[in-house]
Amino acid sequence: MKIAEEVTFGGSGLDRAAELRDKPEAISRLLADPQARGLVFWRGKPLLAGEDRDAAGLVKTDHPVLQGAAAPLFLGLDEAGARFAYDISHWEPEALPDTMGQFFDPSEVAHPALGPGYVFHELRGVMTRLSARDAELIVTAQALFNWHRTHKFCARCGSRSEITNAGWQRNCSACNAPHFPRTDPVVIMLITRGNKVLMGRSPGWPEEMYSLLAGFVEPGETIEAAVRREVFEEAGVRVGAVEYLSSQPWPYPNSLMFGCWGEATSDEITIDPNEIEDAKWVTREQMMDVFAGNSDAMKPARKGAIAHFLIWNWLRDALD
Known part of the structure; x- marks a missing residue:
């Protein structure tokens, strides 16, 4: 099919820089780079920007909204700088939308540390509006977060595993078994x-x-x-x-x-x-x-x- 890669989430050629994932010093340098940006998720919803919610809501890696977030996942190298993903599901808004948990949740949630135009929104409602790069970043991060949420324990011995390799691996400290993201x-x-x-x-x-x-x-x-x-x-x-x-x-x-x-x-x-x-x-x-x-x-x-x-x-x- 000649137009096979025109499908949504078909890929944007992001440099995933897999060779850097097991190099903590390199990841730390990238995080400290002023051009680095973080893609933020809250309870499965990505942060989006713009009146039409048509862009990933990228923030600086030292932004106050990331306070309390766990270590980020390294997504790769964009032309403008390194890209990471953060999960701030620990944050509790003043009120939760009644539609949370539905097959499709149309609600938007705004964080007080972010300016106007930034909201957490269901991906399925905006996926056709995103650029190929933003779509690849978001779908990669969401799939990784989903995997980490459901694979916290070692499949070999049952002990709790820990995130390594900038989010692309989990290791069991009890039996040393490595585990990799599942597709x-x-x-x-x-x-x-x-x-x-x-x-x-x-x-x-x-x-x-x-x-x-x-x-x-x-x-x-x-x-x-x-x-x-x-x-x-x-x-x-x-x-x-x-x-x-x-x-x-x-x-x-x-x-x-x-x-x-x-x-x-x-x-x-x-x-x-x-x-x-x-x-x-x-x-x-x-x-x-x-x-x-x-x-x-x-x-x-x-x-x-x-x-x-x-x-x-x-x-x-x-x-x-």
């Missing part, structure tokens, strides 16, 4: 049959929201086999030829989405209610109405998600 491979499938595309809906999704079927790749399984297995398990549809199209890092919580195109060899749908709530075939003409906002029965996949990217390029015959 879960997920296939997401544009399954077509003639002029139709297969759409599915998971329980708990917003009303009328449908998307492409998706599922985790299992150990010992190819991407192509995972596509065929997941589609059959969820919708009872058999798939023949499978082609890889594009990938997308997706920090919910730590996935790498492999976008694939598969040709169905059967029409009949038999859903597994333990997997999905509904599935149906949608014609190209119907999907064009969905994307145009003219459908009362379905909402388009969220802009910025690889599902939206794949469907849109299918509609405009740009999957080559």
